[in-house]
Amino acid sequence: MKSSSDLLAGAAKATTYNMALQLMIRVMTFLLNAFVLRFITRDLLGVVNVRLLLLHSTLLFLSCEPFDKACLSKQEKKDWRQVINLMWCAVPISLVFGTVLGSVWMFALKLPDPEAVPYYNIGVVCFCLTSVLECIADPLWLVARAHLFVKLKPYFDSQLTSLVGSFFQQSLLKQVLTEGEKFVMTFLGALSFADQGVYDVINNLGSMAARFIFQPIEESGNLFFSQLLVRGIPIHQQKQDSALLCSQVLAYVLKTVTLIGLTILVFGQSYSFLALDLYGGSILSSGAGPSLLRWYCLYVLFIAINGITEGFVFATMSKEDVDRYNRKMFIFSGVFLLSSWLLTKYLGSVGFILANCFNMLVRILHSVSFIRGYYRQSSALPLREGFPAPLVLVSLGVVSLIMYTSEKLLCCDKGILRRILHVGIGGVCLLAVLLIIYVSEKKLIAFVKEQFDKRKNIKSEEKSS
Template identity: 40%
Template sequence: MGSHEVLGQAARLASSGLLLQVVFRLITFVLNAFILRFLSKEIVGIVNVRVPLGVCWSLFLGWVWLRLLEVPDPNVVPHYGTGVVVFGISAVVELLGEPFWVLAQAHMFVKLKVIAESLSVILKSILTVFLVLWLPHWGLYIFSLAQLSYTAVLVLCYVIYFKKLLGFPKSTKQQTLPVSRMTDLLPSILRSGAFVNWKEAKLTWSFFKQSFLKQILTEGERYVMTFLNVLNFGDQGVYDIVNNLGSLVARLIFQPVEESFYIFFAKVLEREKDATRQKQEDVAVAAAVLESLLKLALLAGLTITVFGFAYSQLALDIYGGAMLSSGSGPVLLRSYCLYVLLLAINGITECFTFAAMSKEQVDRYNFTMLALSSSFLVLSYLLTHWCGSVGFILANCFNMGIRITQSLCFIHRYYRESPYRPLAGLRLSPVLLGAFALSGGITSVSEVFLCCEQGWLARLAHVAVGAFCLGATLGTVLFTETKLVHFLRTQLGVSRLTDKMT
């Protein structure tokens, strides 16, 4: 398969994933906004911050949560112990479907992913709303059962699909798979008599260490706030709601793009080789794609940062009412808007870096991640004592900045001896930068005079000002970033053509 065909498939997977994320995150956004009217900050803090951490090591951390850490008042948060156990069970259930998910992702089974995630998200959302309305006294039972139903439906969809697919050996898709029957996914003894393929085990261990350290970097603030009690349950709830709302765009846009184009880079580029020792057509395509993705991530992140500052309080007021829009909520969301910019850039740079790194480079990177994880946890603790829950976001910004620097250095070295310069995607024209700065200034003034205590007419006027500024900024993008526009049009055309052919 040529690099252009792989690029078309990656674009198709990304666009389908993006559409899926938008539709169903919108559904859950509306349902969550509705549910928040019926819950306290404390129970939200328990569900969103403490219980999911038990997913990592269900048995051990479940015991820690129930025996060593502070257990909330059962009158405020009922059924805490059962909630921890059920979340642990749901984690085990989800892990059972992991091999199927990896196969589907690697072979770009777009429709399977869309259907499986759609059904599971819809069921979880509907079940949560139903239980909150009719059985609110169930407390954590509600979220525990909803999570378990989500994982069960998700895994069941994948199992049924592959069971049917592997039952038809003449299928084109089946012939491309590395397995021919369901039992191939279970542990087995190799032909040589060994139970473990040590070469693959070493590579798996490298990625496990990387994933573990990345988990600390991604979710480290939750461990800090849980084990060190730097925030009370109410503040934890507000922080996590804002965190989920702030990362909504990252999950909507960036995650599908990162997952899809990681596969593209991994298939087009060869590990262990730099750019000069590979097929130059593939290197050129990869460089062009990376440059366009960096530009897209930078523009999306800047848009969120610039407009997020002026509309954070309004968004929180609409989403959760006074519980979120008063107090630390708006400051948290404004800080998170800056973090989203770094998230966008880091996602693209790391998806290329991890796809192109050799095993030895992955191991060296793991040592860097170890040091970064330790410094991140310490910094989170110190900054939280200094400036409250905003300190977690500032620590995340520092962490993300270091990771971006690491990836940029790798990309620079990778293409140093070649004529391609994909990092040019991080440069914007002065005209476009001026448009962003002007839009930020206008919307900030609009917020002072029109939001958020002046009534709904003033709020609508504030939204109209933002819409006008956003339109003007996007228009400037169309005129100044013609290369990116051409890339998007071309790849959308490729993905549509692929859809018709398949």
């Protein structure tokens, strides 16, 4: 049985490798997208990046995510032979959903102009097959994460099977909340394909931090909490050393992602136009593009906080809590879709981002309420300890004013020297912020160093053995 420190070290190691892999993939994708943007139409960009990717993500959410969350949950008694058998059920389910959703995308939705977007039906089939292939690989990935290589037997765990059903409902509603704007675009035609294409490029650029930094942290945190805490058991009945460590990890990870999100928000306000102009030219930097990216930086902050808080909640909820949350998510989904439609109608594509911010804020408040209730009978205060130091917040405010002034004075034209100077000022401001964080967040820095030293010692022991 692995100790709590071993689990934390393993989670940190997995996060590091995940982030390194994500970095390589994202850099390659980033460069390829920058190249492709100069040779395709906005209509084709909108169809592929919004409609077809929505099909892909919906298939994966409905087919794989319920099994992932249920099968990684910690239980007092768990037969992993049954767990592995249950995970493979995602494959036939993905075939069923692929057939149904693929038919909807080809025959129920309005087809794009074949002159502007050729081979649309072939694209639908390819995206469905890609989703099924990912579901085939998912059980192997899940086993690798849990490091469980055991012999199998012809049956399932009834408790986990029931939990899969609960998480299936949750995944369905979460998909609506996560991709709600794409559903509105696809089924209600809120924006033209060209506007959808520009919005999606901004969305992909803005979410790079979420996918590269926050997603690996969220996945590793969810795995860590799931393996260390028993689902549905109050905090005072958990192992006290595990409960204390989980509280510390939650607080420090929450503070880390909040600091990263705030930094992105502050610097994104003054560098959105320049980033879009350098990346995609006037097709992105003209019109609503810079405004979209600035608002998206606020959304990234909400994503950062929601990822870790919701990950902890999902890892500790009982089946009854999950069912209650599903009912709340149903209300959240309706409110989100309605707000997306109304805000888009009056504010254009910015309305989608504002609706997403509202959606994330509601989910954060729910998670905060659950965590406070969970730790009510404990002396631990992970939410309070996860709040950034006041000096850091003040420094971010001052830096924001400096960079706003710099953008107005130096980045109003396309002069290369002025832009280089503007970037240089931002670099100095970033170093100043990092120095203040290092001085003000001593407990966080000490915790990070401690985990780094543990990983270093584990590597040394592995080499010596």
